[in-house]
Amino acid sequence: MLHTTVSPEIAQYYNVAFWSLPPELEFYVLVPLLAWLAQRGRWWFPALLVAALLAHLALARWGVPGQAPHWAVVANVHWPALWIEFLLGCLAWRGGQVLAGRLPPRHWLLPAMLAAALLLWLAAAMLWVAWGDAGVDARRWLRGNLGLWSACAYALGLAALMAWLRRAQDARGPAAVHGAVPGATGAGASPWWVRLSLLGGQLSYGVYLLHNAALTAAGLLWPQTAGWTRLGLAVLLTLAATWALHHAVEAPARDWGRRLSARLVARQRSRARIEA
Template identity: 35%
Template structure:
């Protein structure tokens, strides 16, 4: 089985399995209340998005910390091929659903350019989960510059990058105003505020190759799980005290990202399951389908509600999840994976041509 070229081979299974878990958490956060699923701590499952950000930081850590900027053209081709084709299909689907429901097709240019993070109405207009994609793309855009700036001075400059990112997150919380969605509020939910969560993934990568004793691995697991459950309890209580959903309560996601980073580090220290086994296949395919699940699960919410009303919670949910799984598999096999393959081939050609041209001038 081909390894995702963005993921270190030794970490492939763990990262894919975590991606699958992150997608499941986001799905549960959106499907749980309307489908009458048990919630409890899963009311905090929206932090699956924060887990995605940590995983992205880990995956791109070798590029950021390489000591030089990546070949820009090849890098851009791969990033566009990886994220945009599947997103374009999903956007077309949600635009059609909006048109079918009689909604005007507003903000399409912004969504086509992944520049929809300008207001809550704009970013939520077609699919609420689209809010995180501009931040992901902005991180992709920042990577070449960050890698170039760190250069050979990574050990000296890296701590300052981390301190700056953490400071930005904390500084933005006070002036941010969700009622008017001012610049500080938008920035808090974009790269200035979210960069620290990506950087946490880079920290995990920095420490993932160091030997560690088994007791520290299990202690890290225990701290991360109990820490996340504690945060979930705090979040639920804060929501109760504030009388409903309040955006500042979501800032617990930063602490959740710390626990996710700790759990990711602990999982990387454990041996992966045997390749080809059931656990291996489950982890790999949950990761492969995670982006499609993230994109499509909101489109399946109304059909899922209808199925639950007709068949009951268990049977209706199972049918809806089956339909979602099939649609995600089709999107992956027909669009996402072929586009990624083409992008890699084009990137290799561009990089080879660049090396050949550079060599001719030596």
């Protein structure tokens, strides 16, 4: 889990997506602290957001690629520099809730946010396609900031989608979204797009983890294929492996965690009643 402390190149040796696992765990470890601070006052989250942004900008300026294992280069692919991107995810979740409760139905702001998010994402993608990693790293204003640029686009779009999803839930009741079961039929079944979204959510993390590996595996398994054929095989391989991973590992681990949490909560409530 600390392979990127040696050099960013090592992160791409086995599977490119694996570079992001350490900063994810680093953020999850700090989630209880973030929750504790947020309970101490509303101003804490904006203060942390500003601090995370300043830390990212400073590290992006100091962490020149090619100088690994320089501490600033290492920090750029770990929690200190990527903290702002995780906090933008928190902001998107909260922003979607606020927008759902305050905007009138069919307000123009939500589609405008989605359009702006798409334009921001496409602009970042086109810059990378045109200049590549070397060109991006050669520009000080862009070096280390392309990920933040993309995170802003995703946060903007997710806030709008969260608002729409919350409205759908309020219109159909809590079971319309959170209690929906993929594949359910009958009068009480959720719309097809909700079931498809839930299935996409179940497979999304595995798709992220395995899609790069599937491209390599497709080339090893079917070396005679190329182009769209190999891409199609890689997509099918990714979805199949992801579905198996979800049912063999993710779902059982999640259910175990929820049962453990329920037991701990019940124990705390029982202890509180006894003390009362």
